[in-house]
Amino acid sequence: MDVTAPVARLATAAALLLRLLTARSLQPSHAGALLRADDEGLHLIATDGEVVVHLRTPATVHTPGEVVVPRRAVADTLTTLDAADARLTVQGGRLAIRVPGGRFALPSLPDAAPRPGHLPPPRGTVTGDDLRTAAVPVAGAASREHALPMFTGVRLRTHDTALTLFATDRFRLAAASIPWQGATAAGFDPASGGDGRIEALVPAAVLARAAQQLSRVPAVHVHAGDDLFALSWDGGSITTATIGGGYPDAQLSRLLDVTPACTVEADADALAHAVDRATAYGGPHGRVTLQAIDGALLVRADDPLTGESEQTVKATVDGGHTIRSFQGRLLLDALRAFAHHTVRLRFQEGMRATACTADLPTATLTYLVVPLRTPPSTDT
Amino acid sequence: MDVTAPVARLATAAALLLRLLTARSLQPSHAGALLRADDEGLHLIATDGEVVVHLRTPATVHTPGEVVVPRRAVADTLTTLDAADARLTVQGGRLAIRVPGGRFALPSLPDAAPRPGHLPPPRGTVTGDDLRTAAVPVAGAASREHALPMFTGVRLRTHDTALTLFATDRFRLAAASIPWQGATAAGFDPASGGDGRIEALVPAAVLARAAQQLSRVPAVHVHAGDDLFALSWDGGSITTATIGGGYPDAQLSRLLDVTPACTVEADADALAHAVDRATAYGGPHGRVTLQAIDGALLVRADDPLTGESEQTVKATVDGGHTIRSFQGRLLLDALRAFAHHTVRLRFQEGMRATACTADLPTATLTYLVVPLRTPPSTDT
Numbered sequence: 001m002d003v004t005a006p007v008a009r010l011a012t013a014a015a016l017l018l019r020l021l022t023a024r025s026l027q028p029s030h031a032g033a034l035l036r037a038d039d040e041g042l043h044l045i046a047t048d049g050e051v052v053v054h055l056r057t058p059a060t061v062h063t064p065g066e067v068v069v070p071r072r073a074v075a076d077t078l079t080t081l082d083a084a085d086a087r088l089t090v091q092g093g094r095l096a097i098r099v100p101g102g103r104f105a106l107p108s109l110p111d112a113a114p115r116p117g118h119l120p121p122p123r124g125t126v127t128g129d130d131l132r133t134a135a136v137p138v139a140g141a142a143s144r145e146h147a148l149p150m151f152t153g154v155r156l157r158t159h160d161t162a163l164t165l166f167a168t169d170r171f172r173l174a175a176a177s178i179p180w181q182g183a184t185a186a187g188f189d190p191a192s193g194g195d196g197r198i199e200a201l202v203p204a205a206v207l208a209r210a211a212q213q214l215s216r217v218p219a220v221h222v223h224a225g226d227d228l229f230a231l232s233w234d235g236g237s238i239t240t241a242t243i244g245g246g247y248p249d250a251q252l253s254r255l256l257d258v259t260p261a262c263t264v265e266a267d268a269d270a271l272a273h274a275v276d277r278a279t280a281y282g283g284p285h286g287r288v289t290l291q292a293i294d295g296a297l298l299v300r301a302d303d304p305l306t307g308e309s310e311q312t313v314k315a316t317v318d319g320g321h322t323i324r325s326f327q328g329r330l331l332l333d334a335l336r337a338f339a340h341h342t343v344r345l346r347f348q349e350g351m352r353a354t355a356c357t358a359d360l361p362t363a364t365l366t367y368l369v370v371p372l373r374t375p376p377s378t379d380t
Numbered sequence: 381m382d383v384t385a386p387v388a389r390l391a392t393a394a395a396l397l398l399r400l401l402t403a404r405s406l407q408p409s410h411a412g413a414l415l416r417a418d419d420e421g422l423h424l425i426a427t428d429g430e431v432v433v434h435l436r437t438p439a440t441v442h443t444p445g446e447v448v449v450p451r452r453a454v455a456d457t458l459t460t461l462d463a464a465d466a467r468l469t470v471q472g473g474r475l476a477i478r479v480p481g482g483r484f485a486l487p488s489l490p491d492a493a494p495r496p497g498h499l500p501p502p503r504g505t506v507t508g509d510d511l512r513t514a515a516v517p518v519a520g521a522a523s524r525e526h527a528l529p530m531f532t533g534v535r536l537r538t539h540d541t542a543l544t545l546f547a548t549d550r551f552r553l554a555a556a557s558i559p560w561q562g563a564t565a566a567g568f569d570p571a572s573g574g575d576g577r578i579e580a581l582v583p584a585a586v587l588a589r590a591a592q593q594l595s596r597v598p599a600v601h602v603h604a605g606d607d608l609f610a611l612s613w614d615g616g617s618i619t620t621a622t623i624g625g626g627y628p629d630a631q632l633s634r635l636l637d638v639t640p641a642c643t644v645e646a647d648a649d650a651l652a653h654a655v656d657r658a659t660a661y662g663g664p665h666g667r668v669t670l671q672a673i674d675g676a677l678l679v680r681a682d683d684p685l686t687g688e689s690e691q692t693v694k695a696t697v698d699g700g701h702t703i704r705s706f707q708g709r710l711l712l713d714a715l716r717a718f719a720h721h722t723v724r725l726r727f728q729e730g731m732r733a734t735a736c737t738a739d740l741p742t743a744t745l746t747y748l749v750v751p752l753r754t755p756p757s758t759d760t
Contacts, residue, residue: 073687076660080653094687102654102691104661107684273460274482280456281484304487307453307474311482 001065001090011078021048032109033071055236120225128217134176135211137337142204143169153201153243173368201243260346262319268338274299279328281309286328322347324371334367381445381470391458401428412489413451435616500605503578508597514556515591517717521554522547522584533581533623553748581623640726642699648718654679659708661689666708702727704751714747
């Protein structure tokens with residue numbers, strides 16, 4: 001292998017490779033990246049055991065070929081390097097990287113890196129911005145408890161021109177819907193297998209990490225096959241296994257059918273600040289009580305050890321003077337998903353979940369939080 | 381106690397209190413802050429067992445008095461609070477904090493907080509900016525190994541109109557000198573006990589933490605007594621015990637008497653980037669070799685497992701073609717102290733330390749790094 005590549009582009013790709021992969025794998029074969037030069041340019045391919053990332057970066061290929069090298073060393077060597085182009089050459093079991101004023105030689109690793117594989121069929125396309133708006137807060141509602149694999153995933157389903165994303169850890173549920181362009185409309189060859197629809201359960205952490213990194217990509221293509229899910233864009237792809245087993249789509253959809261007993265609108269940031277402060281007063285579980293009164297939400301918390309707090313947040317209130325208690329941290333996660341917006345809270349009867357929504361530019365986002373049982377009346 | 385205080389000033393003081401104290405003490409009595417209202421305003425006094433911090437903030441005192449409350453709760457409650465003034469009232473064993481739209485009640489703690497004590501005598505004054513410029517890099521050269529208390533300190537000594545700061549962990553030594561205004565010149569009453577001179581050994585971590593926070597304070601007064609050291613400024617003070625035992629002042633001064641075999645000047649940032657990259661190639665100990673050649677420094681590192689690197693950094697070289705090896709991390713610490721400046725490296729004969737210096741606006745800073753024994757000639 002012998003190529004000349006622009007340092008800045010290559011450094012960006014090497015850094016993105018690290019960010020799309022988790023660092024926690026201890027398997028030595030997961031520390032490498034396969035660098036492959038062919039007529040498409042230079043490919044960087046790596047895995048952490050959970051996802052396979054394949055990035056392409058422009059390069060002038062003098063001699064095609066490939067090598068596996070430690071991927072962190074590649075990224076660390078290229079970052080802050082003050083040169084326009086780098087020459088990468090494989091010589092006697094080493095990758096030599098040469099720039100004006102510097103030369104580096106990395107030992108090649110035993111070739112255990114993943115081979116560039118086929119992506120599952122393309123199903124349709126979303127914008128990176130929409131994907132992040134939807135995937136990051138929704139993935140935040142998924143469970144981190146790996147004993148319940150189903151709840152560690154984000155459910156993706158298409159409905160005509162919308163892609164919906166769902167996740168729940170059973171104490172809260174987040175659902176988002178973003179514009180979807182089916183594969184045929186997006187210009188994919190129908191023979192590639194995609195029918196413009198999708199129904200998949202994807203690891204939430206993987207989806208959130210990828211969505212964070214792709215927020216500026218204009219077109220993110222969504223691929224799904226029997227057991228594989230992938231996102232691809234101009235420059236690369238990330239592939240992961242889907243989570244097997246059924247998903248309670250019908251039950252979750254019913255939960256989103258909200259019948260409000262009281263609807264409240266307030267500035268999401270002001271309310272989040274108040275809930276954050278109150279949580280510190282809410283005892284070991286950070287119990288926070290919201291009470292809708294005329295023109296305001298009362299945010300209260302008290303505990304014999306941590307003290308008590310009562311704050312008033314301006315709000316428009318439509319309906320009865322409802323009172324509900326929540327685990328403050330969960331409520332705060334919900335409110336932060338609506339930062340810089342007016343959030344609408346719909347309180348339902350009894351122990352049914354409270355729904356938070358907002359009118360975002362292109363996405364709809366609903367965050368349900370299950371209330372705690374209201375404590376027996378206190379004397380505060 | 382009953383006072384009205386501006387929220388922003390009070391929140392700043394509460395946050396500064398947390399930053400000047402370490403969070404690691406597990407003693408419950410170290411979790412509190414004494415709030416005391418008197419004719420000087422509102423005082424916040426707290427300790428972590430190593431330092432005592434005493435801050436003053438303006439307040440209209442309706443009723444003098446005092447209370448001990450959890451200090452983190454005070455800071456968390458006041459931060460992001462959107463109100464001009466807060467009313468603080470002690471009522472039945474609790475501190476009530478009231479702002480428009482919010483009221484909070486914090487349980488008072490058993491009164492184990494420190495009492496505001498006397499500061500040791502004032503010795504002189506420095507600017508906060510000079511103090512940070514000198515204390516942060518010098519403190520970084522102190523040992524973190526508490527088995528050697530003497531080396532965990534920064535030595536402060538005055539020489540006429542200069543305050544010098546020294547620290548060493550025996551592998552490196554940093555020394556700085558900044559302008560010093562003796563106590564009488566600074567306007568302190570001579571009867572207060574200070575003679576304008578100082579000779580103290582102060583915990584490096586405490587000094588660095590305080591200097592970071594005080595960098596914008598125009599006048600920082602330095603106090604020292606038999607066993608106590610303090611910094612005071614308009615708004616507060618921080619007091620700590622000095623480290624006992626002798627300090628090898630004469631030996632360290634001799635080390636600073638540098639006889640260069642070769643002097644090199646280079647851009648500190650470019651050299652630091654090169655050393656940072658090289659360290660990754662320097663094997664388990666991050667061994668990096670500098671070689672002065674005509675018009676440049678060669679930065680080299682190699683190891684059978686991590687590969688090899690050679691970089692050229694532009695430099696002016698005066699003297700023989702010296703070659704020295706260093707522990708990359710220690711060399712990097714030294715170079716980072718000179719960020720954005722041209723650094724001068726003076727290599728000495730044999731195993732004597734290499735001195736890094738730069739012409740800073742008001743301070744002088746010298747960082748000595750002990751070279752490693754040059755390895756037997758390698759074939760690279």
